[in-house]
Amino acid sequence: xxxxxxxxxxxxxxxxxxxxxxxxxxxxxxxxxxxxxxxxxxxxxxxxxxxxxxxxxxxxxxxxxxxxxxxxxxxxxxxxxxxxxxxxxxxxxxxxxxxxxxxxxxxxxxxxxxxxxxxxxxxxxxxxxxxxxxxxxxxxxxxxxxxxxxxxxxxxxxxxxxxxxxxxxxxxxxxxxxxxxxxxxxxxxxxxxxxxxxxxxxxxxxxxxxxxxxxxxxxxxxxxxxxxxxxxxxxxxxxxx
Amino acid sequence: xxxxxxxxxxxxxxxxxxxxxxxxxxxxxxxxxxxxxxxxxxxxxxxxxxxxxxxxxxxxxxxxxxxxxxxxxxxxxxxxxxxxxxxxxxxxxxxxxxxxxxxxxxxxxxxxxxxxxxxxxxxxxxxxxxxxxxxxxxxxxxxxxxxxxxxxxxxxxxxxxxxxxxxxxxxxxxxxxxxxxxxxxxxxxxxxxxxxxxxxxxxxxxxxxxxxxxxxxxxxxxxxxx
Numbered sequence: 001x002x003x004x005x006x007x008x009x010x011x012x013x014x015x016x017x018x019x020x021x022x023x024x025x026x027x028x029x030x031x032x033x034x035x036x037x038x039x040x041x042x043x044x045x046x047x048x049x050x051x052x053x054x055x056x057x058x059x060x061x062x063x064x065x066x067x068x069x070x071x072x073x074x075x076x077x078x079x080x081x082x083x084x085x086x087x088x089x090x091x092x093x094x095x096x097x098x099x100x101x102x103x104x105x106x107x108x109x110x111x112x113x114x115x116x117x118x119x120x121x122x123x124x125x126x127x128x129x130x131x132x133x134x135x136x137x138x139x140x141x142x143x144x145x146x147x148x149x150x151x152x153x154x155x156x157x158x159x160x161x162x163x164x165x166x167x168x169x170x171x172x173x174x175x176x177x178x179x180x181x182x183x184x185x186x187x188x189x190x191x192x193x194x195x196x197x198x199x200x201x202x203x204x205x206x207x208x209x210x211x212x213x214x215x216x217x218x219x220x221x222x223x224x225x226x227x228x229x230x231x232x233x234x235x236x237x238x239x240x241x
Numbered sequence: 242x243x244x245x246x247x248x249x250x251x252x253x254x255x256x257x258x259x260x261x262x263x264x265x266x267x268x269x270x271x272x273x274x275x276x277x278x279x280x281x282x283x284x285x286x287x288x289x290x291x292x293x294x295x296x297x298x299x300x301x302x303x304x305x306x307x308x309x310x311x312x313x314x315x316x317x318x319x320x321x322x323x324x325x326x327x328x329x330x331x332x333x334x335x336x337x338x339x340x341x342x343x344x345x346x347x348x349x350x351x352x353x354x355x356x357x358x359x360x361x362x363x364x365x366x367x368x369x370x371x372x373x374x375x376x377x378x379x380x381x382x383x384x385x386x387x388x389x390x391x392x393x394x395x396x397x398x399x400x401x402x403x404x405x406x407x408x409x410x411x412x413x414x415x416x417x418x419x420x421x422x423x424x425x426x427x428x429x430x431x432x433x434x435x436x437x438x439x440x441x442x443x444x445x446x447x448x449x450x451x452x453x454x455x456x457x458x459x460x461x462x463x464x465x466x467x
Contacts, residue, residue: 005284008387015279019272023329024373026265030326031366033261037254038359043348048363051344055364056371058343062336063372067379072406074383075390075399083380084276087373088269089331093410094304100403101444102296111400116286123277124288125296130331132308135270137316137328138263144316145324145353156314158462161418163310165458166303168414168422169451172429173443175411178404180433180440187400188437194401198408206412219335225409230398233405237397 005116007078016084023088061219066092068223072230073099076110081123089130092222097170098126190236198229254355255321258362262325269329299444303451318342320352322362330369340368420461425454 001011038048069092073082077099085095096110102125103109106118114122178195181188205221208214252260281287288296315333316324319341327337341352344364350356390399415422429450433439439446461467 003284005286011279011283012276013384015276019275020373020377022269022272024370026269026329027326027366027369027373029261029265030322030362031370033258034322034359034362034366037355038363041356041359043356043359047348051348051360051363052367054347055340055344055367058340059336059368059371060375062332063375064379066332066372067376070376070379071383072402074387075395076402079380079383079387081276083376086331087376088273088329091331093406094300094307096403096406098300098304101299101447104441105295105299105444106292109400110402111396116280116284117288117292120277120280120284120286121288121292121296123280124293125300127273127277128297129300129304130273130308132305132312135266136308136312137324138266140312141262141316141321141324142259144313145321159310159314161421161458161462161467162455163307163314164414164418165421165454166307166451167410168418168425168454169449170303170447171407171411171414171422172426172450172454173447174403174407175426176429176431176433176446177440177443178407179430180437182434184437190397191401191404195404195408195411198405199412200408202409202412206416222406222409222413226402226405229405229408230401233397233401234395 005119007114007119008080012078012080016080016087019084020087061216065219065223068220068227072096072223072226076112077119077122081119081126085126085130090126093167093170094129095126097174098122098129100174101125186237186240189240190233193236194229194233197232198225201225201228255358258321258325258358262321265325266329295444299447302448306451318352318361319365320358320361322358323365326362326369327365330372332372336368336372337365340364418458418467420467421454421458425450425457428453 002009035048039045066086070079070082070086072092073096082095086092099122100110102122103112103114103118106121108114108118175195179192182192202221202225205217205224209217209221311333312328315327315338318338319327323337323341327333327341330337341361341364344360345352345357348356348360350360352358352361389395411422411426415426433443458467
């Protein structure tokens with residue numbers, strides 16, 4: 001296999017594919033076991049099929065939104081890394097900010113050509129960031145669910161507010177960063193315009209959802225705003241030279 | 242010896258879920274790291290400690306904190322089987338939790354019972370499989386297009402993926418919690434516009450803004466204003 005690095009090197013597809021296959025296998029194993037157990041404790045096949053179909057249908061829209069998320073990262077990180085990171089544990093907000101932060105620390109940014117070492121550092125950072133979610137479950141799952149640990153019974157409203165606050169901190173940082181070049185360069189001005197455009201599209205989606213009762217728009221509002229404002233970036237760059 | 246084995250009580254369904262769940266987590270943990278390890282070995286491109294530390298300092302503390310809170314919040318809703326599965330495929334708030342709650346509701350069972358556990362596990366397993374397969378479909382459809390993405394005309398779009406995400410996300414979080422969102426985001430915007438060079442050290446500012454938002458939220462929460 002050619003050892004010349006590329007963000008879409010076949011080896012990366014193989015590594016991502018193996019990881020995704022393991023996750024599908026885990027889901028199938030758990031599904032078969034739970035299905036058998038459900039029948040043993042009295043659920044009918046019809047009832048279980050109904051639950052399976054509803055769950056599958058419910059998952060289609062958010063899954064398409066995640067697929068679009070992969071698409072938005074292809075130009076900067078290639079296809080395999082966003083594929084594996086958004087299929088296993090990750091979510092677009094986290095993965096994109098982790099990648100941009102890592103790239104900045106390496107003196108580059110998303111959209112530039114990466115060396116193998118820069119790319120591997122970005123992949124390591126994205127992976128290490130999601131690690132606690134993976135190791136906390138085997139340690140805490142049994143104690144919390146068996147009631148041995150009372151630590152899970154935290155104030156729910158504060159818990160939600162705490163997580164939202166962390167995200168607000170994240171948003172404040174990246175909004176600030178996106179605006180930092182407004183008065184410095186054309187690129188900076190384009191970045192600010194893209195930020196504003198995305199915000200406007202998001203507001204429009206919110207209004208459409210409310211006025212026309214398009215509940216389905218909830219899942220797509222963010223990816224739609226992203227794709228449209230990214231397209232506008234091309235327009236702004238051409239207009240501003 | 243034989244007696245001891247004979248007398249050992251058989252593991253309950255829940256016990257076996259925990260045992261197998263833990264084994265699967267170790268397996269998945271290994272495979273999650275396979276990607277960066279594979280890249281580093283194959284291309285002989287290990288990050289230096291300095292590179293890694295500089296890259297990780299901004300996001301790691303922030304995201305580890307989110308992970309801990311999410312674990313405590315979602316675990317009781319998903320049950321044992323659902324948690325061992327759901328936390329691997331992610332997208333908890335927007336996908337796994339609603340799917341599980343919906344299935345529990347339609348089956349007329351409660352979480353915390355064995356019935357609730359198996360139903361949540363079935364719902365989350367189906368949801369995980371559907372999600373992963375749809376993403377694979379996107380990857381298969383996108384793969385032939387990858388050379389097009391390298392076209393210089395499209396580069397401004399990919400260079401601006403960060404503002405494109407955070408413009409929309411800013412609206413989402415300001416709408417969720419305006420009393421915390423508006424002042425903190427405004428401060429962030431103002432600081433960076435006045436001192437553009439801050440963008441060079443933004444990873445360091447990330448935990449600072451997060452702490453600032455948490456402190457403000459805590460003050461407002463204690464006063465009953467959020």
